[in-house]
Amino acid sequence: MDNRFGDIETFLAVASGGSFAAAAKALRLTPSAVSRSIARLEQRLGIILFRRTTRSLALTAEGLTYRDRMSLLLAEIETVEAGLGRDSQGPRGLLRVNASPSIGVPLLPVLPKFTTRYPEIILDLALSDAIVDLVEERADIAIRIGPLRDTSLRAKKLGRSRMALVASPAYLARRGTPQTPDDLDAHDCLRFSFRRSIDSWPFRIGGRVVHRPVHGSFFGNSGELVRQMAVAGGGISRHGHFHVAADLAAGRLVEVLTDHHPGDGEDIHALYAPEDRAAARIRAFLDFLDEELVIAP
Secondary structure, eight states, X not given: OOOHHHHHHHHHHHHHHSSHHHHHHHHTOOHHHHHHHHHXXXXXXXXXXXXXXXXXXXXXXXXHHHHXXXXXXXXXXXXXXXXXXXXXXXXXXXXXXXXXXXXXXXXXGXXXXXXXXXXXXXXXXXXXXXXXXXXXXXXXXXXXXSOOOOXXXXXXEEEEEEEEEEEOHHHHHHHOOOSSGGGGGGSOBOEESSSTTTTEEEEEETTEEEEEEOOOSOEESSHHHHHHHHHTTOOBEEEEHHHHHHHHHHTSXXXXXXXXXXXXXXXXXXXXXXXXXXXXXXXXXXXXXXXXXXXXX
């Protein structure tokens, strides 16, 4: 009797880990055993699943299709087994979450509720504005703000955060409160060094949206850095409302130029690999975000 299921599991481990060595380590096999398993699977299917060079390993188009379909099949099997009691003791294991600081920092106050509810889950949270590869970073979930780039991942929309122009009361007392976008010429505008159109902000002027140049003496490569600079009184900054909601509620920041708000916003998504949706710990975290992540329109 052939080990068809084992070959499929080995294939998915190679596709996820990016190399035979990584798959061998994850499955506790030898690299040669992994190589034989892939060769056996390719021979049975009559297709090439991986493009191999001395330095890299990449899925072919057929390999991508096979990975996606087998991932869904195995996820369904896991769901059935979980329903029969395999997860009767509750979600457990290591859960790696990667989030941009502008979403991760506001999320921190509610995370103790998650770890209390699921004591068998070990939550590993990493904050970074960089676009990460879930496989390379060994992350289960990535929470991102803005346009989606990786279409190979599943995306769960968590909400949409409108943009807000903010400054600290101390800064406005010192420099004055702008009444029109033109008044920004006399202000320090705190900008992101990693975003497109970093030297202009959109405003609604005369019934249409106009991108207006802004100036200042500070750039930050992280939304959290720019937020902290604004709270410290360094100038006027532009963020997703979710990122600064706590500061606005506490009076550390106030909104300015609300009459000229262009009506734009950014979508917030949780991204995960298609084959991981059935994992109990991932389902638990996605459901928790649905319950606890309150994003004001």
